[in-house]
Amino acid sequence: MPNTExxxxxxxxxxxxxxxxxxxxxxxxxxxxWSIALAGAIAALLALCLFWxxxxxxxxxxxxxxxxxxxxxxxVLSICCAVPLGLVTGLGxxxxxxxxxxxxxxxxxxIRGIPLLVQIFYIYYALSRFFLVSGTTSAVIxxxxxxxxxxGEVFRAxxxxxxxxxxxxxxxxxxxxxxxxxxxxxxxxWRTILPPVGNECIAMLKDTSLVSIMAVPDLMHCARSFxxxxxxxxxxxxxxxxxxxxxxxxxxxxxxxxESRLNYYxxx
Amino acid sequence: xxxxxxxxxxxxxxxxxxxVAAEKYTVASDCTWPPMEMLGDDKQPAGFGVExxxxxxxxxxFEVETLxxxxxxxxxxxxxxxxxxxxxxxxxxxxxKKQFDFSDPYYEVLQAVVLPAGTSIKxxxxxxxxxxxxxxxxxxxxVMRKANVGADIRExxxxxxxxxxxxxxxxxxxxxxxxxxxxxxxxxADYAGKLNLSFxxxxxxxxxxxxxxxxxxxxxxxxxxxxxxRESGTHDKLIEKWMGAN
Numbered sequence: 001m002p003n004t005e006x007x008x009x010x011x012x013x014x015x016x017x018x019x020x021x022x023x024x025x026x027x028x029x030x031x032x033x034w035s036i037a038l039a040g041a042i043a044a045l046l047a048l049c050l051f052w053x054x055x056x057x058x059x060x061x062x063x064x065x066x067x068x069x070x071x072x073x074x075x076v077l078s079i080c081c082a083v084p085l086g087l088v089t090g091l092g093x094x095x096x097x098x099x100x101x102x103x104x105x106x107x108x109x110x111i112r113g114i115p116l117l118v119q120i121f122y123i124y125y126a127l128s129r130f131f132l133v134s135g136t137t138s139a140v141i142x143x144x145x146x147x148x149x150x151x152g153e154v155f156r157a158x159x160x161x162x163x164x165x166x167x168x169x170x171x172x173x174x175x176x177x178x179x180x181x182x183x184x185x186x187x188x189x190w191r192t193i194l195p196p197v198g199n200e201c202i203a204m205l206k207d208t209s210l211v212s213i214m215a216v217p218d219l220m221h222c223a224r225s226f227x228x229x230x231x232x233x234x235x236x237x238x239x240x241x242x243x244x245x246x247x248x249x250x251x252x253x254x255x256x257x258x259e260s261r262l263n264y265y266x267x268x
Numbered sequence: 269x270x271x272x273x274x275x276x277x278x279x280x281x282x283x284x285x286x287x288v289a290a291e292k293y294t295v296a297s298d299c300t301w302p303p304m305e306m307l308g309d310d311k312q313p314a315g316f317g318v319e320x321x322x323x324x325x326x327x328x329x330f331e332v333e334t335l336x337x338x339x340x341x342x343x344x345x346x347x348x349x350x351x352x353x354x355x356x357x358x359x360x361x362x363x364x365k366k367q368f369d370f371s372d373p374y375y376e377v378l379q380a381v382v383l384p385a386g387t388s389i390k391x392x393x394x395x396x397x398x399x400x401x402x403x404x405x406x407x408x409x410x411v412m413r414k415a416n417v418g419a420d421i422r423e424x425x426x427x428x429x430x431x432x433x434x435x436x437x438x439x440x441x442x443x444x445x446x447x448x449x450x451x452x453x454x455x456x457a458d459y460a461g462k463l464n465l466s467f468x469x470x471x472x473x474x475x476x477x478x479x480x481x482x483x484x485x486x487x488x489x490x491x492x493x494x495x496x497x498r499e500s501g502t503h504d505k506l507i508e509k510w511m512g513a514n
Contacts, residue, residue, distance in 0.1 A: 128436040215422040228405020231367045233344040
C-alpha cells in the first residue's frame with residue numbers, strides 16, 4: 001500500500017475526483033464560484049418562467065413534482081446501499097484475509113471496468129431471463145454496485161491515511177482489531193472520506209439520468225417524454241440543465257457544511 | 269496566371285456540377301421500427317420506409333442518403349438542418365404540423381395493442397390499471413394518453429425494448445403501429461407464439477415525410493415522387509415486399 005498517504009494524517013488530503021467540486025468550508029466570502037453558480041441558475045430559471053411563462057412554466061410544471069421525486073428516491077436508496085457497500089469493500093480491500101481481500105479487489109476491478117449504462121442494461125434486460133426486477137430496483141442495484149466499488153477505494157484510501165500509530169496505540173491499550181477500526185480509525189478517517197464520498201453521491205444523482213432507458217419516469221425521462229410531444233428541445237433541456245445544476249449545487253453545499261462540522265477542531 | 273487558374277477551376281467545378289446532376293438530400297430514419305425502418309443484415313438501413321423514400325427520390329429525380337438516427341431527437345435534427353428529411357414512419361399530427369412541414373401521406377396505419385399470447389382485449393378501457401409500454405414520443409403513447417383510461421404508461425427508448433419487457437412479463441401490453449406489431453407477433457422467431465395482436469384502434473393514421481418548416485420546394489418534390497411511385501405500381505410492390513407475408 002502506498003506509504004505516501006500515511007504522511008497526511010490531518011484530514012486535509014487533496015483528492016482528485018471527477019465529481020462536483022465541494023465548496024471549501026473555510027471560504028467565508030459572499031461571492032464565490034458556488035454562490036455565483038447558484039444565484040445565476042435560480043435567476044435564469046425565474047427569469048425564464050416570469051418572462052416566457054409559455055412554454056417554460058408549462059415545462060416546469062410537467063417535470064417538477066414527479067420527476068424530481070423519482071430522481072431523489074433512486075439517489076437516496078442508492079446512497080443508502082452504496083455507502084455501506086463501499087465501507088465493506090474498503091475494509092475488504094485492506095483485509096489481511098487473502099480470500100476476502102481477493103474478493104473485494106476483484107469486485108472493484110470488475111465493476112470499475114464496466115460502464116454504468118452497460119450495468120443497468122445488463123441487470124434490467126440481460127438478467128431478465130433469470131429474475132425480474134422493476135426498473136427502479138434494477139437502477140438502485142446497478143448504481144449501488146457501481147458506486148460501491150468507487151467508494152470502496154475512497155474508504156480504503158481514507159483508512160490508510162490514518163497514521164499507523166493510532167491503531168498501534170489502540171491495540172496496545174487492549175482494543176481488539178474490530179474496536180480499533182470502529183472506535184479509533186474510522187471516526188478519524190471519516191473526515192478525509194466525507195468530501196470524496198459526497199462527490200460520489202452528487203455524481204450518483206447526475207448518473208440517475210441514465211435510468212430513463214428503462215422507462216423509469218425520472219427527471220430526465222419526463223423531459224424526454226415532454227420533448228417527444230412538443231418538440232421544444234432547446235427550452236426543455238435548458239430547464240432540465242438548470243434543475244440538475246441547482247440540485248447538485250445545494251447538495252455540494254450540504255456536503256461542505258458537514259465537512260466543516262467534522263473538521264471543527266482543525267480550525268482551532 | 270492566377271486568372272487562368274481561377275478560370276480553369278471554375279470550369280472544372282461547372283463540369284463537376286453538371287456531372288453530379290441530381291441533388292442529394294440526407295434522410296434520417298430511426299431503424300428500430302421493423303419492418304418500416306430497420307437495420308438489414310448488412311447493418312445498413314432497410315425496410316419499407318427506407319426503400320420508399322429511395323423510390324420517391326428516383327421518381328422525382330434526386331438522390332438520398334439514409335442515416336440511422338435515434339427517434340428521441342430525430343425531429344430536433346431536421347429542425348436545425350442536420351438532415352433534410354425525416355422518413356421514419358412519422359404520423360402526420362396537428363401537433364407536429366405546427367413545428368414541421370409534411371409531404372402528402374404515403375401509408376396508412378392503425379395503432380395496435382400487443383398482448384401476451386392467450387390474452388385479449390376488446391377496447392382500450394380494458395387496459396385500466398395495466399402497464400402499457402410504447403416507444404417514447406410515438407403516436408401509440410399519444411393515443412393512450414388521449415384515451416386516458418387510467419393505464420400506467422411506460423415510455424421506452426425503442427419499441428423493441430418494450431416488446432422485450434412484455435415478453436419477460438414486466439408490462440402487460442405494448443401499443444405501436446400495426447405493421448410493427450404484426451412484425452413482432454408473426455415474424456420475429458424469438459417471440460414466436462408468445463405474443464398476440466388483439467386490438468386495433470379505429471382511427472387511421474397517415475405517414476408523411478417530415479421536413480423543416482418552410483421547405484416548400486422539398487415538399488413539392490416529395491409529393492411529385494410519391495405520386496409517381498403510386499402510379500407506377502412500385503407502391504404496391506413495396507407493400508407486398510415488406511408487409512406481404514403478414
